[in-house]
Amino acid sequence: MIKSSILAGVAVAVMLCASSAMAQMPPPLPAEALVDRADPAKVEWLRANVVADGPVTGGLSFDFPAEFYQQKLILLGESHGVAAPQVLDLELLTLLNARAGLTDYLAEVDPVQGAMLNQYLETGDEAVLDRVFDYWSGSGAQWGNTAFEAKVRGIRALNLTLPAERRVRILGIDAIQDWPLFAQWIQEKGGTADAEMLVAAAADRANPEPLADMALAAVASLTTQTPETARLSGVLGDLRAKAGREATIFNTYSRAVTSGELGDRPAYGLWGLFHIMQSGVNGARSFAARVKASDLPAARAMSSIIVLSLESWVQIPAPTPQGVQRMRLNMLNIDGPYVMVQGAATLKAASEPGQITLFNPRAAGSPLAGGDFMNIQSSVQRFALDEPNAPIDSYVQYVGVFRGSDWAAPRE
Structure with missing residues (x-):
């Protein structure tokens, strides 16, 4: 399962305790x-x-300031499993394509999944789209939902209205998720890869070197090497070096910039909340925090947008003795009972039911205090800002809330 945001991790922990395999729900936050x-x-x-x-x-x-359209990296952060962020994601991408000429969608998927999604964008072959999403549906990942799938179809529909040089492409920069798909992709490109051996090697998480070496040899077996295969080899090199997920994501983005595959072009993407935080959380540095501390162009030209949920439903895949069960829950919003965000009542009063609203906390005359909308308490998982009293823009540049969204329904 992709545990790519703090709130998603909270939700998973709640449902693990709520499953029939466990005794009881964890207690809510104290009154x-x-x-x-x-x-x-x-x-x-x-x-x-x-x-x-x-x-x-x-x-x-939309009414963003002009500087927003000049950023090199724009990241939208959500807690996976809700429909509204997927809607916002497609509309932001469409806006940036029109206003800034942005064509590079930086995705929380691995390079092979990204390549397959690009194949769908080019061909409209539903079997290709199904193959990518079947992994997430079968593994219990929240990405296996109809809202995400509809968004990918929306990107294809957008591309069909655009000239070739303006069409959106997907760059997968995450660690490898689907080893059978990796093997399939290598074989379709004329290379050699053994899916069974790769899956068996992937089971030994503590010893990734044999898996990485096998996968690197598979990439090397391709007769044609491209920027895409170079990005893939970089991910596999990080796997061999036990770099860790956030380091892998950052390193892959960095290589795409410095190699010229992405170069000086702007990029945008939807990620879990933790990944887009620009300062440390729980003593760990996210993708965005690593970019901010780097010498890449985006270090000085990056915007993170956080969107939080109120009165909404979330999809939670919960392991049970009968298999993964997709649960539709409304107890994991930012105003309790299991999660509480500092300033949730203020966000609610400043927004409207059934709406997505984004605010600019850096506008002149701000009365906001350090920690507003960033400090998160939960009854099941630790979430501690390394700089709890820092201004909001130490972590993000825009704060949003959506109210009354349905869950991101499972595909099956």
């Missing part, structure tokens, strides 16, 4: 932790500094 009152001054200021607004089902209007 005193759930006390939160809207601050009228902050509500008024937020309402005056909206940069995006519209229904959770789509049709948003």
Whole structure:
């Protein structure tokens, strides 16, 4: 399962305890932790500094400052399993394509999955799309949902309206997820790869060198080497070096920039909340924090956007004795009972039911305090900012909330 955001991890932990294999649900947060009152001054200021607004089902209007369209890296952060962020993602991508000429979608998928998704974008072959999504559906990952699938179809529909040089392509920069798909892709390209041996080697997580060596040999067996295969080899080299997931994501992005595959072009993508945080959380450095500390062009030209849920439903894949069960839950919003975000009541008062609303917390005259909308308490998982009293823009540049979204329904 892709545990790519703190809130997604919270949700998984809740459902593990809620499954029939466990005795009981974990306790909710104590009553005193759930006390939160809207601050009228902050509500008024937020309402005056909206940069995006519209229904959770789509049709948003945008009013970002001009600098937003000049960024080299824009990251949207969500807690997976809800439909509204997928809607926002497609509309932001469409906006950036139109206003900034952005064509590179930086995805929380591995290079082979990204290549297969690009094949679908080019051909419309539903069997290709099914093959990528079948892995997530079968493994219990929250990416196995109809909202994500509809978004990919939406990107293809967008591309069909654009000239070739303006069409969106997907860059997968994550660690390898689907080893059988990796083998299939190598074989289809004329190389040699043994899926069974790769899967067997992948089972030994503590000793990744044999798996990495086998996979690198498979890539080397291809007669044609491209920037795409170079990116893939880099991911496999990081696997061999036990680099860790965040380091792999950063290294792959960095190599795409410095090699010229991405170069100086801007990139945008949807990621789990933790990945887009620009300062440390729980003593760990995310992808965005690593970019910020680097000498890459995006270090000085990056915007992170966080979107938080209220009155919404989330899809949680829960392991049970009967197999993975997809649960539809509404107890994991940012105002309790299991998760509490500092300032949740203020966000609620500044927004409307059934809407997605993004705010600019860096606008002039901000009354926001350090930790507003960033400090998260949970009853099942630790979430601690390394700089708990730092200004919001130490972590993100835009804060959003969506209210009344349905879950991202499972495909099956």
